[in-house]
Amino acid sequence: MSYGLTDACETASDNITSTDGEYHQYLSHYNTPVLLHDIRSLHTQREGGGERVRTSCRTVNTASRFHPQSSPYSNGHHPSSILNGHNRLDDTEEQLQLQQQQIDSDYGELAPDRPELLMWGLTKSGKTSIIKLIFDKMTAGETLQLPETKMILRHELSCGIHVKFKICDVPGPKTASLLDFDTYSAECTTIVFVLDATEDCSDSINLLVSSVQQLYSQGRNIRFEVLIHKIDGVHEPDRLERYSSIQQKVTVMLHECSIEEPLINFYLTSIYDHSIHEAFSKIVQNQMRQLRALENMLDLVTASTQLDKIFVCDISNKIFLASDTKPVESQISELCCDVVDVYKDISSIYGQNSSSVLDSMSNCTIELSIGLVLYLKDINSTTALICILKRESRINEALMEVNLNVLKQNIQELFLANSNYSPRQQIYRSME
Numbered sequence: 001m002s003y004g005l006t007d008a009c010e011t012a013s014d015n016i017t018s019t020d021g022e023y024h025q026y027l028s029h030y031n032t033p034v035l036l037h038d039i040r041s042l043h044t045q046r047e048g049g050g051e052r053v054r055t056s057c058r059t060v061n062t063a064s065r066f067h068p069q070s071s072p073y074s075n076g077h078h079p080s081s082i083l084n085g086h087n088r089l090d091d092t093e094e095q096l097q098l099q100q101q102q103i104d105s106d107y108g109e110l111a112p113d114r115p116e117l118l119m120w121g122l123t124k125s126g127k128t129s130i131i132k133l134i135f136d137k138m139t140a141g142e143t144l145q146l147p148e149t150k151m152i153l154r155h156e157l158s159c160g161i162h163v164k165f166k167i168c169d170v171p172g173p174k175t176a177s178l179l180d181f182d183t184y185s186a187e188c189t190t191i192v193f194v195l196d197a198t199e200d201c202s203d204s205i206n207l208l209v210s211s212v213q214q215l216y217s218q219g220r221n222i223r224f225e226v227l228i229h230k231i232d233g234v235h236e237p238d239r240l241e242r243y244s245s246i247q248q249k250v251t252v253m254l255h256e257c258s259i260e261e262p263l264i265n266f267y268l269t270s271i272y273d274h275s276i277h278e279a280f281s282k283i284v285q286n287q288m289r290q291l292r293a294l295e296n297m298l299d300l301v302t303a304s305t306q307l308d309k310i311f312v313c314d315i316s317n318k319i320f321l322a323s324d325t326k327p328v329e330s331q332i333s334e335l336c337c338d339v340v341d342v343y344k345d346i347s348s349i350y351g352q353n354s355s356s357v358l359d360s361m362s363n364c365t366i367e368l369s370i371g372l373v374l375y376l377k378d379i380n381s382t383t384a385l386i387c388i389l390k391r392e393s394r395i396n397e398a399l400m401e402v403n404l405n406v407l408k409q410n411i412q413e414l415f416l417a418n419s420n421y422s423p424r425q426q427i428y429r430s431m432e
């Protein structure tokens with residue numbers, strides 16, 4: 001089987017026009033992406049006509065990005081380079097990159113409200129260490145030297161180019177006291193509660209429950225993401241039991257306070273393994289409006305190809321912005337973190353000024369002795385697709401390239417379409 005879906009070929013000729021200047025007539029919709037069926041059929045047709053795969057790939061990519069009904073400039077006001085038809089078969093790599101930069105900078109100018117995460121929990125529970133490790137590239141060992149937090153620190157962060165949020169790090173109380181909590185939590189949209197699992201947890205649990213209660217009494221049903229942290233310090237067989245007992249205690253106490261359905265998630269984490277990246281990925285995903293649409297896209301791709309799993313990953317922070325919705329084992333996300341590390345190491349050695357070593361047409365493939373192949377492809381300078389497939393799938397590399405290019409483009413457009421203002425609307429606003 002090579003990518004299945006042979007019936008797509010029959011519909012191809014209706015949807016595709018010539019390569020000499022016409023845009024191709026297939027649409028990409030953000031919530032119902034038309035990806036592989038159309039593209040595979042295009043590819044099949046081109047191959048039959050004797051054209052090189054790379055050419056058809058470039059053509060698909062262009063059509064997907066700048067079709068009048070699918071592009072962010074859908075009101076007809078295309079940037080001149082697009083109207084002039086430069087983005088066709090003779091596109092150079094630089095032109096494609098310039099167009100990408102245009103999309104990215106348009107997005108950067110938009111200012112949708114950013115979610116604010118409050119890091120909350122007793123002193124020395126590990127709040128600052130988590131921020132420093134994920135977003136500041138501090139090593140776990142270096143966090144041993146971190147001083148106590150004395151004042152509120154607000155960080156403006158982003159995962160990938162498009163997912164932006166704030167994190168507020170505050171001095172942790174020494175006991176379960178809510179003094180200053182109202183000030184800290186005034187602006188926050190989510191609370192990341194860090195609970196040290198190596199110590200007696202009763203104070204931490206009391207602080208957590210009273211914080212939920214406080215916000216609830218103010219009519220704010222804010223999501224709590226509870227990190228049962230420093231789990232490396234708990235004997236491995238006892239970890240799940242610790243998790244269940246904390247979760248149960250909190251649920252019972254909240255129930256006693258008549259809070260029946262609190263928005264609360266629990267994670268086991270440690271800065272000494274990838275669990276903190278995995279948990280923080282889920283927390284970031286819960287902030288993203290585009291998550292469902294992204295997952296739909298990735299589900300569509302895995303359902304139609306031999307790819308077992310696809311992740312959209314923020315490379316610099318090792319945060320997974322989305323994946324298809326098939327259940328994933330923890331070891332697989334660990335593997336993905338490892339691929340990112342390998343990729344970053346190679347980039348730092350061979351890339352110019354530590355920039356990416358991949359251009360938009362290349363990818364990084366790693367074959368593992370356990371029969372899995374890991375495949376990494378850039379979406380932009382900070383985000384990549386990571387695909388996992390079985391070695392025996394004998395995947396057609398060229399088709400994979402075509403399909404991932406279209407997926408990549410759809411992801412870019414999805415982020416633009418889901419911003420509060422389209423670039424054009426913003427121009428109208430500033431002219432009023």
Ligand SMILES: Nc1nc2c(ncn2[C@@H]2O[C@H](COP(=O)(O)OP(=O)(O)OP(=O)(O)O)[C@@H](O)[C@H]2O)c(=O)[nH]1
Pocket residue numbers: 121122123124125126127128129130140142143144145146147148149150170171172173229230231232233269270271272
């Ligand atoms: N074993 C272990 N130690 C950790 C972990 N995370 C943080 N620590 C250690 O916990 C200590 C306290 O970490 P901080 O990040 O300063 O704690 P904090 O919650 O910000 O403390 P305050 O600033 O007082 O509120 C440091 O020595 C860290 O190295 C972890 O996952 N495992």
